[in-house]
Amino acid sequence: MKPRILQTGALSPGLDAQLAEEFDVLRLWECDTPLAALADSGAPVRGIATSAPVGVPDDLLAALPDLEVISCRGVGLDRIDLASCRARGIQVAGTFGVLSDCVADLALGLMIDAARRISEAERFVRAGRWSREKFPLATRISGQRLGIVGLGQIGQAVARRAAAFDMEIRYTGRMEKIGQPWAYEDSLVELAAWADMLVLTVLGGASTEGMVSAEVLEALGPRGYLINVARGSVVDEAALLGALAGGGIAGAALDVFADEPHVPEAFLALENVVLLPHIGSGTKETRRDMEALVLRNLQSYFRTGAVVTPAPDPGAERVPQSL
Numbered sequence: 001m002k003p004r005i006l007q008t009g010a011l012s013p014g015l016d017a018q019l020a021e022e023f024d025v026l027r028l029w030e031c032d033t034p035l036a037a038l039a040d041s042g043a044p045v046r047g048i049a050t051s052a053p054v055g056v057p058d059d060l061l062a063a064l065p066d067l068e069v070i071s072c073r074g075v076g077l078d079r080i081d082l083a084s085c086r087a088r089g090i091q092v093a094g095t096f097g098v099l100s101d102c103v104a105d106l107a108l109g110l111m112i113d114a115a116r117r118i119s120e121a122e123r124f125v126r127a128g129r130w131s132r133e134k135f136p137l138a139t140r141i142s143g144q145r146l147g148i149v150g151l152g153q154i155g156q157a158v159a160r161r162a163a164a165f166d167m168e169i170r171y172t173g174r175m176e177k178i179g180q181p182w183a184y185e186d187s188l189v190e191l192a193a194w195a196d197m198l199v200l201t202v203l204g205g206a207s208t209e210g211m212v213s214a215e216v217l218e219a220l221g222p223r224g225y226l227i228n229v230a231r232g233s234v235v236d237e238a239a240l241l242g243a244l245a246g247g248g249i250a251g252a253a254l255d256v257f258a259d260e261p262h263v264p265e266a267f268l269a270l271e272n273v274v275l276l277p278h279i280g281s282g283t284k285e286t287r288r289d290m291e292a293l294v295l296r297n298l299q300s301y302f303r304t305g306a307v308v309t310p311a312p313d314p315g316a317e318r319v320p321q322s323l
C-alpha cells in the first residue's frame with residue numbers, strides 16, 4: 001500500500017504528478033475545509049510535502065498524530081515548528097545544498113542593481129527621460145566593504161562571488177566559523193558601521209526577528225546599502241522605510257518581505273529600493289533540483305527510515321542561524 005502523505009499546495013506539475021504516483025496524496029489546497037478533510041481521510045497521514053513559504057501551520061501539525069516526516073521545498077524552515085517535530089520524532093528535511101548558488105547569484109545581482117541603480121536607470125530610459133535629463137551618478141561596488149549577516153552555505157557563496165569583485169568581506173552570526181578566510185565581527189551594529197553593503201543570508205524565525213533595527217540602519221549610514229535575500233521578518237520594515245525615505249541609508253534591494261506577497265505601499269513610491277517577488281531560488285535549474293530532493297527525501301524516509309538532507313537539530317547546543 002502506498003504511504004499516505006499530505007501536500008499543502010501545488011509545487012509544480014511534474015513534482016505533483018510524481019508525488020501522486022508514489023504516494024497516496026491528500027491535496028490539502030483542493031479541500032474546502034482542510035481540517036475536516038483530515039478527519040475523514042481514513043488512512044493515517046504519515047508524511048507532508050510542503051514549501052518554505054507555506055511550511056506546516058501549527059494547527060495542521062497538531063491535527064496529524066501519525067506524522068513521521070516532512071519534506072519541504074526550500075531551506076528556510078521558519079514556518080515549521082522544528083522543536084515540536086523533534087519532540088514527536090518527526091523527521092524534517094529541507095532542500096539544503098541545491099539552491100545556495102542561485103540565491104547567491106541573485107544577491108550579487110541585487111548588490112550591483114542597488115549600488116549602480118540599474119533598475120532605476122532602466123525606468124529612466126523607459127520613461128523617455130534620457131534625452132532631457134542626466135542620470136545621477138551611482139556607487140561602485142568593486143573594492144567596497146561587504147558585511148554578511150549569517151555565513152551559512154548561501155552567505156559563503158555570496159562571499160566567494162564578492163571576493164571576485166575585490167570586495168573586503170566581514171561577517172557576523174551566532175558563532176565564528178572556523179576555517180573561513182573572512183573576518184568575524186560579533187556585533188551586527190559594528191558590522192553595519194564598518195560595511196558599505198550589508199547582505200542578509202540569515203535564517204528567519206523568532207531568533208532573528210527585527211534584528212536589522214533602526215540602530216543597525218543608522219550604523220549602516222547614508223552611504224550604505226541593505227540587501228535582503230533571507231526573510232522579511234529579519235528587518236524592521238517600518239525603520240527601513242524611514243531610513244530609505246529620509247536618506248538614513250543610500251538604498252536597499254529586497255527579495256523578501258514580512259507579509260508576502262504584500263509589499264508595503266510606501267516602498268513602491270521610493271526610487272532607491274529594488275523590489276523583487278521572492279525569486280532567490282526561482283530558476284528552472286534550481287527548482288528542478290529542489291523538487292527532485294523533495295521527492296528523494298520522502299522516498300528515502302519511506303525506504304530507509306531516514307531523510308537525505310535533514311534540518312539542523314533545534315536541540316543542538318549551538319544551532320546554526322544561517323541559510
Ligand code: 8YV
Pocket residue numbers: 051052053073074075076077099278280281
Ligand atoms: C523559495 C525559500 O521561495 O528556500 C527557501 O527558504 O524561501 C525559497 O527557496 C521557496 O522554497 C519556493 O517554494
